[in-house]
Amino acid sequence: MRRIAGIVLAVLLLGGVVAAVVAGREEQDTSTATKTVRGVIGSEKAEFFADPEVVKALAAKGYTVKTETSGSWAMEGLDLKGYDFAFPSSQAPAEELAAKYRARKPLPRPFYSPLVVVAHRGAAEVLRQNGLAELKGSSGTLDMGAYLKAAEDDRTWQQLKGAAKYGELTGTLYIATTDPAASNSGALYLAAASYVADGGRVASDTAAVERTAPLMRKLIQVQGAQQPSSDAAFRDFVSGAGNPLVLVYESQVAALLAQGQEVGDLVVLYPDTTANSDHTVVPLTKEGRALGELLSEDPALRKLAVRHGFRPQGGGTEFAAATTGRTTYLKQQLTGVRQAPVPTSEVLHEMTRRARG
Amino acid sequence: MRRTTSTGRRTTALVGALAAAAALLTACTPEERTPGESHEPVPGTLRVLASSELADMTPVWQRVEKDTGIRIRPTYMGTLDAVALLAGGRAKGRYDAVWLSSNDYLRLRPEAARQIVSETPVMSSPVAIGVKPDTVRKLGWKPEDVTWPDIHEAVADGRLTYGMTDPSRSNSGFSTLVSVASGLSGAQSALTDADVRKATPKLKEFFEGQQLTSGSSGWLAEAYDRRGDIDALLNYESVLQGRKDLTVIRPRDGVVTADYPLSSLASTSKEVRDDVRRFTDALRTPAVQRLITERTLRRPVVASVPPATGLDPGRRRELPFPGSRSVADGLLDAYDNELRRPSRTVYVLDTSGSMEGGRLDRLKTALTALTSDFRDREEVTLMPFGSDVKSVRTHVVRPGDPETGLDGIREDTRALSASGDTAIYTSLEKAYEHLGAAERDTFTSIVLMTDGENTEGASPEEFEDFHDGLTGAQRDVPVFPILFGDSDRAELEHIADLTGGRLFDARQGSLDGAFEEIRGYQ
Numbered sequence: 001m002r003r004i005a006g007i008v009l010a011v012l013l014l015g016g017v018v019a020a021v022v023a024g025r026e027e028q029d030t031s032t033a034t035k036t037v038r039g040v041i042g043s044e045k046a047e048f049f050a051d052p053e054v055v056k057a058l059a060a061k062g063y064t065v066k067t068e069t070s071g072s073w074a075m076e077g078l079d080l081k082g083y084d085f086a087f088p089s090s091q092a093p094a095e096e097l098a099a100k101y102r103a104r105k106p107l108p109r110p111f112y113s114p115l116v117v118v119a120h121r122g123a124a125e126v127l128r129q130n131g132l133a134e135l136k137g138s139s140g141t142l143d144m145g146a147y148l149k150a151a152e153d154d155r156t157w158q159q160l161k162g163a164a165k166y167g168e169l170t171g172t173l174y175i176a177t178t179d180p181a182a183s184n185s186g187a188l189y190l191a192a193a194s195y196v197a198d199g200g201r202v203a204s205d206t207a208a209v210e211r212t213a214p215l216m217r218k219l220i221q222v223q224g225a226q227q228p229s230s231d232a233a234f235r236d237f238v239s240g241a242g243n244p245l246v247l248v249y250e251s252q253v254a255a256l257l258a259q260g261q262e263v264g265d266l267v268v269l270y271p272d273t274t275a276n277s278d279h280t281v282v283p284l285t286k287e288g289r290a291l292g293e294l295l296s297e298d299p300a301l302r303k304l305a306v307r308h309g310f311r312p313q314g315g316g317t318e319f320a321a322a323t324t325g326r327t328t329y330l331k332q333q334l335t336g337v338r339q340a341p342v343p344t345s346e347v348l349h350e351m352t353r354r355a356r357g
Numbered sequence: 358m359r360r361t362t363s364t365g366r367r368t369t370a371l372v373g374a375l376a377a378a379a380a381l382l383t384a385c386t387p388e389e390r391t392p393g394e395s396h397e398p399v400p401g402t403l404r405v406l407a408s409s410e411l412a413d414m415t416p417v418w419q420r421v422e423k424d425t426g427i428r429i430r431p432t433y434m435g436t437l438d439a440v441a442l443l444a445g446g447r448a449k450g451r452y453d454a455v456w457l458s459s460n461d462y463l464r465l466r467p468e469a470a471r472q473i474v475s476e477t478p479v480m481s482s483p484v485a486i487g488v489k490p491d492t493v494r495k496l497g498w499k500p501e502d503v504t505w506p507d508i509h510e511a512v513a514d515g516r517l518t519y520g521m522t523d524p525s526r527s528n529s530g531f532s533t534l535v536s537v538a539s540g541l542s543g544a545q546s547a548l549t550d551a552d553v554r555k556a557t558p559k560l561k562e563f564f565e566g567q568q569l570t571s572g573s574s575g576w577l578a579e580a581y582d583r584r585g586d587i588d589a590l591l592n593y594e595s596v597l598q599g600r601k602d603l604t605v606i607r608p609r610d611g612v613v614t615a616d617y618p619l620s621s622l623a624s625t626s627k628e629v630r631d632d633v634r635r636f637t638d639a640l641r642t643p644a645v646q647r648l649i650t651e652r653t654l655r656r657p658v659v660a661s662v663p664p665a666t667g668l669d670p671g672r673r674r675e676l677p678f679p680g681s682r683s684v685a686d687g688l689l690d691a692y693d694n695e696l697r698r699p700s701r702t703v704y705v706l707d708t709s710g711s712m713e714g715g716r717l718d719r720l721k722t723a724l725t726a727l728t729s730d731f732r733d734r735e736e737v738t739l740m741p742f743g744s745d746v747k748s749v750r751t752h753v754v755r756p757g758d759p760e761t762g763l764d765g766i767r768e769d770t771r772a773l774s775a776s777g778d779t780a781i782y783t784s785l786e787k788a789y790e791h792l793g794a795a796e797r798d799t800f801t802s803i804v805l806m807t808d809g810e811n812t813e814g815a816s817p818e819e820f821e822d823f824h825d826g827l828t829g830a831q832r833d834v835p836v837f838p839i840l841f842g843d844s845d846r847a848e849l850e851h852i853a854d855l856t857g858g859r860l861f862d863a864r865q866g867s868l869d870g871a872f873e874e875i876r877g878y879q
Contacts, residue, residue: 038627043475043477050638066627066631067634068474068475068621068627068630068634069474069475069477070474070475074474077471078474078623082627120672154545156545167501167502167609167610167671167672167673167674168609168611168672168673168674169674170545170610170611170674171544171545171546171611171674171676171677172545172546174546179464221546221547221680222546222547222677223546223547223677223680224546224547224548224677224678224679224680225461225464225465225547225677225678225679225680226680228460228464228476229476231477232476232477232478232616232618235478235616235658236478236481236614236616236658236675238658238659238660239481239616239656239657239658239659239660240656240670240672241481241483241614241616241656241673241675242614242675243674243675244674256660261660261661262660262661263660264660
């Protein structure tokens with residue numbers, strides 16, 4: 001509370017000055033030389049910005065972009081002075097940052113990606129046999145209601161039919177996520193899970209948070225230490241370490257497939273109720289805003305975003321066209337996948353705090 | 358009641374470790390970094406605070422230096438010490454990046470976690486047990502089917518002994534401890550305090566099989582080779598796979614994996630962080646990932662690069678790492694004070710005339726500081742010497758009442774006074790005699806602190822003859838000499854080699870730091 005009051009006070013005190021500086025910068029003449037734009041981004045976009053073709057496409061438009069990664073929620077704790085933009089993976093932290101740094105609305109949202117669960121063939125097969133998932137090829141749908149029921153009952157893999165065949169399938173059945181206090185995908189997981197657990201209602205107040213708190217706590221506590229970013233979690237999964245079920249962004253899987261990389265017996269499970277990460281640019285300077293708009297509108301950059309697994313806003317066909325050869329893993333259209341609305345950041349923070357506490 | 362006492366002591370020990378880490382920073386030991394180098398920033402050079410075991414990455418770093426033009430200046434330190442340093446805010450301005458075996462423990466300490474940004478895993482290696490093929494045969498094990506309860510059973514039946522590193526000082530030891538505790542508690546999800554309590558009897562039996570402890574993986578391997586009668590080593594797969602004489606088993610019911618994340622420090626400039634990012638990207642290129650897995654036998658984190666030949670591609674469950682500091686520290690505490698064999702140590706302390714003044718004061722300060730680090734059940738003997746052994750005083754840190762023993766040590770330390778010549782070998786012989794036919798149920802060792810050369814009593818040759826005459830467990834008692842003042846490196850190194858100990862240098866660093874570091878070997 002004191003910290004929030006402090007931030008509010010600081011914003012009030014500095015607001016005038018910051019606004020003046022931003023306004024001043026916005027009036028500066030844009031030169032034709034390459035401008036260096038600095039941003040803090042969610043880790044899942046690191047490879048996009050590091051891609052030489054993206055670097056080239058940006059340079060063609062006069063930009064050199066330098067990025068650093070941070071958990072989306074952790075960005076709030078960073079000093080963003082000297083940066084041109086922040087690029088968290090979801091709207092809620094973006095709104096917080098926009099308020100803190102007085103960024104002008106609307107915020108550019110170049111692309112999005114649904115949360116999915118990756119599993120190896122054996123684990124997916126066991127879920128199917130036990131009515132927790134449906135499979136078609138290397139893609140499938142995870143029944144969130146059934147999964148949450150199993151979590152509530154402390155179901156272990158050993159209790160599931162067919163698990164004995166796989167040595168690594170022991171211990172409590174759970175989806176490994178990132179730390180919801182630091183990283184977006186973990187927080188969105190709670191948003192989707194609480195929505196399902198509360199009968200399709202999005203939490204809007206303390207009473208709603210209260211209702212699902214014991215289950216949310218269970219989902220987080222069983223995991224022990226959590227990865228701070230979805231990139232690390234996915235890396236571990238790919239390298240064969242880590243959990244049987246890991247929550248990642250669809251974009252991470254799609255990007256790997258697009259590179260033609262060997263994914264072994266990976267299966268992509270789309271939760272029947274999931275949350276989208278809306279990759280949202282928070283412009284801190286004029287250059288930051290221009291970059292956000294460029295990412296949204298430039299056809300070459302949109303195409304590159306698809307190659308990195310993202311779905312461009314309003315670009316269903318672009319994504320479908322690019323993933324034709326990979327439909328065994330990916331659902332081109334998200335039919336049958338319900339979008340859980342995400343609570344306000346205040347409610348989500350409260351939910352996270354109770355879940356970790 | 359006793360939980361309160363030991364937790365309180367752990368806090369003090371941590372404070373002690375912090376103080377020691379601070380001392381190491383101001384005056385570093387050679388283990389920490391090569392002398393003559395400073396912590397001053399140099400453009401284009403990254404000052405990396407790295408886990409000790411990453412020393413084997415030198416060829417990889419050289420390759421990446423060539424690829425990127427970025428120079429690396431590593432400072433090696435135990436992972437838990439590095440976390441303490443970060444938590445104390447002491448990395449700021451001294452380092453540009455942090456590269457630990459794992460950030461799991463770091464994340465349990467928010468004040469340390471706040472210091473880093475952009476963590477990127479670079480490679481991975483799970484905890485494993487390397488067992489002599491002959492023992493595997495005798496136990497009738499099929500390596501791919503072995504579980505932690507199987508290992509426990511073999512130990513409890515007296516059919517398996519092993520060595521492992523000290524969990525308080527080495528990340529491999531800590532990860533092993535978490536793996537064993539999870540595996541034996543039957544915990545289905547992240548360990549809780551209740552799981553640890555439930556598993557205590559089994560864990561006690563398990564750790565009765567531990568015949569060797571060490572502050573570093575390197576010395577553990579040396580001691581293992583020297584002893585020859587130990588069946589197995591617990592360590593990271595990469596360390597064990599590097600030896601050709603062990604069957605490497607990743608228990609089927611799960612392991613803890615180190616994923617070596619490279620992280621920037623939050624306090625660094627954007628330019629430095631750009632360099633860290635470029636360096637990280639270079640480490641994750643397929644060519645460098647291949648080099649990593651072939652040279653260090655760790656596993657690549659890029660799907661297109663297969664693990665080096667010999668690394669079993671089969672999957673293992675990842676055991677959840679404790680999610681709270683109280684569980685992690687509680688486990689360390691239980692290990693130190695209840696689960697492991699207690700240590701039994703004779704401190705052979707030079708209090709000859711030349712120690713008069715500053716040196717004696719430093720010895721007293723260092724010993725007094727060390728008392729906060731002694732564990733429950735530990736037996737400590739102080740044996741000050743000059744022309745001969747001056748006194749032999751033994752104290753035991755009793756679990757119900759640790760302060761009495763610790764007060765005794767502090768009191769005897771205060772009473773030390775400098776006089777006489779330097780009878781190193783005669784005093785060592787008396788230390789061995791004091792320990793008698795050392796038993797296998799303690800970690801027994803001798804610490805020798807001297808500031809000069811041998812001038813009195815038995816000669817080096819006589820001591821060698823004496824040592825040759827030792828038998829059984831007594832012969833395995835190592836001497837850890839500390840180089841201090843005007844002592845002779847060659848002489849002390851010879852004692853370490855002869856007895857299977859290790860030399861510690863308090864001339865480059867501090868006496869506190871040397872005593873503290875030896876704790877990992879006791």
